[in-house]
Ligand SMILES: NC(=O)C1=CN([C@@H]2O[C@H](COP(=O)(O)OP(=O)(O)OC[C@H]3O[C@@H](n4cnc5c(N)ncnc54)[C@H](O)[C@@H]3O)[C@@H](O)[C@H]2O)C=CC1
């Protein structure tokens with residue numbers, strides 16, 4: 001696919017949630033925009049199924065000036081490949097733990113898609129035993145080498161890996177709740193796609209908040225707030241909700257043992273990182289859903305709409321009016337989400 005085409009795809013789809021840039025470093029100026037601030041983005045797990053297409057999409061983002069691609073193996077090839085693309089950022093590959101510090105140093109945004117994916121029959125929580133340790137060690141390095149970076153956590157189970165990251169940062173004395181994000185953008189991407197299909201509206205015009213967490217019933221799309229309004233019957237809303245909640249499993253089953261969503265996740269990760277960069281650069285009204293430290297419910301972490309700014313989270317937005325069906329979904333998800341959060345906190349503090 002031509003770079004220009006991909007660029008326009010990223011630009012168009014983020015436009016529905018994020019106000020188009022009109023400031024001096026507008027993306028309209030393209031890659032050589034010299035007035036855009038210098039921004040370093042690091043991808044940890046960059047040689048993986050998500051990491052590779054995400055590296056490509058971040059290379060196409062004109063807000064990035066340096067792109068650091070880190071993995072335990074395979075990054076020299078990915079970095080060499082991506083570096084030939086004639087866009088703004090300089091690309092460097094880093095491989096193995098002794099190069100992790102260099103990869104992280106000076107980063108404004110760190111995106112973490114490191115860890116194992118699901119196979120059919122597994123839940124995201126089944127990944128905990130392996131991924132919790134990976135996330136813990138990567139976050140320990142982040143606390144040391146780039147404590148001010150915004151962290152975009154993709155590794156599953158997000159409902160636990162975000163609390164793990166928070167505990168690691170607290171222990172290191174670097175925790176800033178405004179800078180830690182669980183990436184739930186793929187749930188929003190799916191909700192928009194499925195809603196547009198059912199409501200027969202233009203997908204580019206659709207907005208749907210998705211709140212809660214990122215696993216099964218903890219994923220709660222708020223179709224009552226979807227725009228454009230479509231007045232779908234209750235059974236359609238139920239089916240759309242279930243499909244959004246099971247979206248990850250749908251892909252895991254279709255891939256039949258070859259992993260989980262990678263391409264749609266890379267797209268979603270690129271949208272969310274772009275929103276973080278826009279916020280850092282002072283673009284107003286950048287709003288995305290994300291799993292963050294929250295007081296929206298009694299749970300310490302919760303996904304909802306978040307306004308992004310120069311320091312990361314500027315404001316965690318409330319849930320807005322919920323339908324009875326959504327209110328029931330909200331109450332039903334709390335015990336599972338609570339226990340996943342506690343599992344993460346306990347892990348980080350015991351080891
Ligand atoms: N938040 C979300 O919506 C989604 C999250 N995911 C999660 O993202 C994670 C990655 O998925 P895939 O890319 O498909 O897996 P993958 O197995 O294709 O790639 C993972 C990469 O992480 C690397 N890695 C392992 N340990 C590492 C370490 N200590 N430091 C740096 N890199 C390390 C591996 O070498 C590999 O290249 C999984 O946990 C998956 O469940 C997947 C889709 C959506």
Ligand SMILES: O=C([O-])CC(=O)C(=O)O
Pocket residue numbers: 117118124156186247248249251252260261
């Ligand atoms: O389902 C999985 O394991 C990967 C994931 O989080 C998603 O696709 O939403």
